[in-house]
Amino acid sequence: MLWLMRFSGFFSAALTMIVLSPSFQSFPPAEAIQSSHLNAYLRPSPPVYHSSRRFSFRKSPSFRNADGCDSSGVHSGDCSPSLVHVAITLDVEYLRGSIAAVHSILQHSMCPESVFFHFLVSEMNLEHVVRSTFPGLKLKVYYFAPETLRSLISSSVRQALEEPLNYARNYLAELLEPCVKRVIYLDSDLVVVDDIAKLWRTSLGPRTIGAPEYCRANFTKYFTATFWSDERFSGTFKGRNPCYFNSGVMVMDLEKWRRVGYTRQIEKWMEIQKSERIYELGSLPPFLLVFAGNVAPISHRWNQHGLGGDNVRGSCRDLHPGPVSLLHWSGSGKPWLRLDSKRPCPLDALWAPYDLYRHSHWDETRPGR
Numbered sequence: 001m002l003w004l005m006r007f008s009g010f011f012s013a014a015l016t017m018i019v020l021s022p023s024f025q026s027f028p029p030a031e032a033i034q035s036s037h038l039n040a041y042l043r044p045s046p047p048v049y050h051s052s053r054r055f056s057f058r059k060s061p062s063f064r065n066a067d068g069c070d071s072s073g074v075h076s077g078d079c080s081p082s083l084v085h086v087a088i089t090l091d092v093e094y095l096r097g098s099i100a101a102v103h104s105i106l107q108h109s110m111c112p113e114s115v116f117f118h119f120l121v122s123e124m125n126l127e128h129v130v131r132s133t134f135p136g137l138k139l140k141v142y143y144f145a146p147e148t149l150r151s152l153i154s155s156s157v158r159q160a161l162e163e164p165l166n167y168a169r170n171y172l173a174e175l176l177e178p179c180v181k182r183v184i185y186l187d188s189d190l191v192v193v194d195d196i197a198k199l200w201r202t203s204l205g206p207r208t209i210g211a212p213e214y215c216r217a218n219f220t221k222y223f224t225a226t227f228w229s230d231e232r233f234s235g236t237f238k239g240r241n242p243c244y245f246n247s248g249v250m251v252m253d254l255e256k257w258r259r260v261g262y263t264r265q266i267e268k269w270m271e272i273q274k275s276e277r278i279y280e281l282g283s284l285p286p287f288l289l290v291f292a293g294n295v296a297p298i299s300h301r302w303n304q305h306g307l308g309g310d311n312v313r314g315s316c317r318d319l320h321p322g323p324v325s326l327l328h329w330s331g332s333g334k335p336w337l338r339l340d341s342k343r344p345c346p347l348d349a350l351w352a353p354y355d356l357y358r359h360s361h362w363d364e365t366r367p368g369r
Contacts, residue, residue, distance in 0.1 A: 065112060089168055097335075102130070213298075301323045
């Protein structure tokens with residue numbers, strides 16, 4: 001992988017060379033998973049919408065970035081131990097970001113043929129968009145019924161944070177096949193500029209999740225005065241030395257998650273929130289309540305977050321000091337919206353090379369498209 005970044009003042013950057021290769025092996029159609037313990041969240045017959053028709057993406061090139069890659073998992077579905085499992089949500093508003101994220105992962109993976117994608121959706125017709133953009137991609141699609149979770153979701157500082165699909169990550173241990181023992185969860189507003197297998201191999205030790213931690217952040221601001229003044233709530237952190245982490249990039253041990261039952265623990269905090277208002281910020285605080293202080297620390301290079309600015313204004317941000325393996329536009333400002341509005345932030349130029357969105361008919365006829 002060729003990746004060189006040099007900053008002078010606020011920003012300058014150069015990135016990426018692409019290696020082309022034959023198509024991947026194709027996999028069976030997506031399925032809506034059905035099981036007795038998931039009926040509350042999944043439905044076998046999702047509605048069909050047509051909002052994705054406004055999207056048209058260029059077909060991604062195929063990547064073969066190294067010789068000697070293990071292809072033993074090509075024909076074995078999602079149960080092969082040689083696979084790297086990545087979970088990403090797909091919805092209409094963030095579809096362009098999800099496509100760019102997948103493109104970046106394939107481009108920078110040493111062995112892209114070993115990456116298996118698990119897509120969580122609330123509209124099943126989005127599967128066709130992904131398959132036509134990435135022919136032969138190893139994937140499975142899971143329909144997550146949004147209306148069944150709405151009763152647990154409280155209002156947030158930004159409406160986008162209230163979308164039920166933001167909470168689908170809480171149910172990965174139930175959604176994915178039991179043979180999938182570990183998964184990398186990634187938000188839709190990021191790009192990976194390093195080999196995802198490096199993140200996959202991170203040791204979690206006795207922990208259930210791993211993520212970059214930010215212990216200098218003001219942890220108290222993620223919860224209300226009601227939370228901190230009531231020992232029933234604040235006492236949950238007793239003896240834990242909690243640090244902030246961003247739940248948009250996590251390595252998750254699904255075996256341990258299933259064994260302990262962390263999904264129900266998260267739901268209990270969401271139920272408390274509905275009556276007590278102990279936090280203001282979407283799906284992150286329940287993760288902090290359950291895991292903060294018990295997270296396997298991962299290098300900060302794997303989540304250069306906050307590039308979308310704050311949750312209200314979406315102001316421009318610079319990178320944190322240090323090396324970069326993943327760029328994350330968390331916050332209200334998304335690079336595709338700012339680029340389209342002709343008011344991009346400087347770092348949005350680092351996202352643009354992975355954008356496969358076809359803006360117009362003229363785009364379809366350009367040489368090399």
